[in-house]
Amino acid sequence: MDWLEQINRVMEYIEENLADEISYDKVAKMACCSKYHFSRMFSSIMGITLSQYIRRRRLSLAAFELQNSDIKIIDLAMKYGYSSADSFSRAFYNLHGVNPSIARNNGVQLKAFPKMSFQITIKGDVEMEYRIERLDFEFTVVGVKNTILTEKSFEMVPKIWEEASKTGLVQRLIDMSWEDPQCKLESLLGVVGEQPSITDEKFEYMIGVRYKNKVPEDMEKIVIPKSTWAVFPDVTDAWKRLYTEWLPTSGYELADLPCIECYYAPDHEPKDELWVPIIA
Structure with missing residues (x-):
């Protein structure tokens, strides 16, 4: 199927x-x-x-x-x-x-919301770059969680990062970041956490970094097991095309782990990437 x-x-x-x-x-x-x-x-x-x-x-x-x-x-x-x-x-x-x-009255105007079905429109005009990364070790992300409204995520997430920069959280996370790099996840991370239930209209989003020491009292941690990832440049574009273009035609299945947004230093190319967990 x-x-x-x-x-x-x-x-x-x-x-x-x-x-x-x-x-x-x-x-x-x-x-x-x-x-x-x-x-x-x-x-x-x-x-x-x-x-x-x-x-x-x-x-x-x-x-x-x-x-x-x-x-x-x-x-x-x-x-x-x-x-x-x-x-x-x-x-x-x-x-x-x-x-x-x-x-119940005659002549009253109502709204009929029709049943939906999924279709794929093959565009083929713009390729979608990706690579596969296999991480054979467990790692921990430490940071601060925020609640995001799903339908306003593209508005709320940038504002949360902007606020984190103003309050000094971003610099604090940079100072905490891993000193002995093991993989390409050495950057500021936005961890897109799970919704409390499938129909909730919000989800948890952590701003954090990989960290191996004691978790600060005002922060939380997420432990990511050994896993395989499809990695896409340009977070915003990747989110918009992941489910509508790449997933339906790639043959991969998504793993039950959070997605991770990586925001690199100013001189890094690409400037940001989306890491999506897949079943190897």
């Missing part, structure tokens, strides 16, 4: 279970990747988070039922996973612009 077929099977599973509980462990298993990677892949390709998609599809179906049946609003709320009629009504209003009770 190829990548595209796997992902579209996931979309069918979600569609078939909109009125039931959706198992996100099963979603990730069907997609042959971790919950972490599926969540980021979905938002990168679709332009919205998985939780937003599921919510919009459920509220679209709820609107159809309101106009074509006499189902009670509280029963409809329970059917689509809301704990009360009030929480359902608020969500319904946010999408459709009217309350559920009004949606």
Whole structure:
């Protein structure tokens, strides 16, 4: 089964279970990747988070039922996973612009959010450079974590780095950095941590460096085991093209580890790289 077929099977599973509980462990298993990677892949390709998609599809179906049946609003709320009629009504209003009770009236304008499917558009006009790095040792990244909203990540991450520079955190990390380089991960690192759950609309992002000594009290650590990585120049461009161009056609599967952004010294070329864990 190829990548595209796997992902579209996931979309069918979600569609078939909109009125039931959706198992996100099963979603990730069907997609042959971790919950972490599926969540980021979905938002990168679709332009919205998985939780937003599921919510919009459920509220679209709820609107159809309101106009074509006499189902009670509280029963409809329970059917689509809301704990009360009030929480359902608020969500319904946010999408459709009217309350559920009004949606039953003739002539009321509602919004239908269609079922999505994944497709690949082969461009072929700009190549995507990468290399494979195999690290045969465990290493530790130490730094400070920040919470990032998935849909605003390209805005929030640069601001976090800018703030870290102003507060002196960046210089402090540079002073802590590894004195005995073992690999090309000797730089300022942005570790893209796992979402608490597959449908969360935020994730943890650590600004840090590789470090072998005692962890400072105001910092945290992430331990990365022996692993294999696909490495891409230009972090911003790589993120935008990773899930839509490289992964569907590469034949690789993503490993259940964080992705790492590497920001090098000013005279280094390239200036930054994205390290993506893969199954060797």
